[in-house]
Amino acid sequence: MECPRCGGTVTVYRLRGRESFACDDCEYVGIEVEHGSERRPSESWATALSRFRGRESSEERQDTDDAEAAAEDERTEDVSHDGVPSAARAVRDLDVPGGDVTRAQRRAAIQSLYEALRTRGEATREELLTVVDPETVGYESSDAFWTDIGRDRLASLPGVQERAADDGVWRFDADAATEEPAP
Known part of the structure; x- marks a missing residue:
């Protein structure tokens, strides 16, 4: 039997009435798999920390805005x-x-x-x-x-x-x- 992926030799394994096969050259086993993927751009530590600090700063800004609103209410x-x-x-x-x-x-x-x-x-x-x-x-x-x-x-x-x-x-x-x- 010839491997559908690389054309190499396929070995057939039989056990208790079931069959399985594998290519000796490319290790194809009958399951289509894509070995490549789209590379995602990696995030640098500086970018990750900046993103984290931005989230933290927005929470602090909300607290500050609340405190300033309370202070404004007090001034009335x-x-x-x-x-x-x-x-x-x-x-x-x-x-x-x-x-x-x-x-x-x-x-x-x-x-x-x-x-x-x-x-x-x-x-x-x-x-x-x-x-x-x-x-x-x-x-x-x-x-x-x-x-x-x-x-x-x-x-x-x-x-x-x-x-x-x-x-x-x-x-x-x-x-x-x-x-x-x-x-």
């Missing part, structure tokens, strides 16, 4: 009905460490502390920290956030007063927080 109400600067306005310009998204999240946490204190009038540190999610602000615990940036930033806001250190109670004084109208 600068003063509350009682003449006290809004929490958003009070917190907006605080110097807070971190990247754009992290800073926005940390400012939001400080704003939550400020709003909680304004709402209650008085609160302990532990009561205030119930409004902080440490993972969201990039800390292992609420205490770490408080010690590193929360306490000092809250103390710098209008109307916030820490009473005697021995009782650890924080107080909000609306009279002290009221800004004088600009001349």
Whole structure:
């Protein structure tokens, strides 16, 4: 028998009534196979990393866009009905460490502390920290956030007063927080 592919000699194998054959020269076994393929252009490491970073950057851009939209919403109400600067306005310009998204999240946490204190009038540190999610602000615990940036930033806001250190109670004084109208 002659090989249909190369014209070489074909050997026939028989076992229990079944037959199989193979070409001794090109190893043809009766199954048409295309041994060539279209070569795809390979991707360089630089291109792959650039593609990856582009995907990562678009996710970060979305987070930044969300944070900027939230910041814009906060700017719409600068003063509350009682003449006290809004929490958003009070917190907006605080110097807070971190990247754009992290800073926005940390400012939001400080704003939550400020709003909680304004709402209650008085609160302990532990009561205030119930409004902080440490993972969201990039800390292992609420205490770490408080010690590193929360306490000092809250103390710098209008109307916030820490009473005697021995009782650890924080107080909000609306009279002290009221800004004088600009001349």
